[in-house]
Amino acid sequence: MAILKHIAPTSAFKVGLIVYGLLGLIAGVFCGAVALAGVQFAPHAHMPRAWGLFALILCPMIWGTIGGVINAISALIYNVAVGWIGGLEFDLS
DSSP states (O other): OEEEOOOOHHHHHHHHHHHHHHHHHHHHHHHHHHHHHHGGGSTTTTSOGGGGGHHHHHHHHHHHHHHHHHHHHHHHHHHHHHHHHOOEEEOOO
């Protein structure tokens, strides 16, 4: 039985940045496809079609940053809780 007693917030931030950035890329593909498909039906149809591609850039950046910050805050909260009640027990094999 191993006990996890500390999570480095910087490490949690990096993991959250990558994981949520990849999820944001997937969401950006869907958002961009919807934007490109529906532009001619929208009231702002005079906008260039390429604007839908900005979702491919913005979604991973925004989701990655927010996910990294949330993971770092969660690691800090976990570290405080571990000081009060002990660590998380788990088996490694």
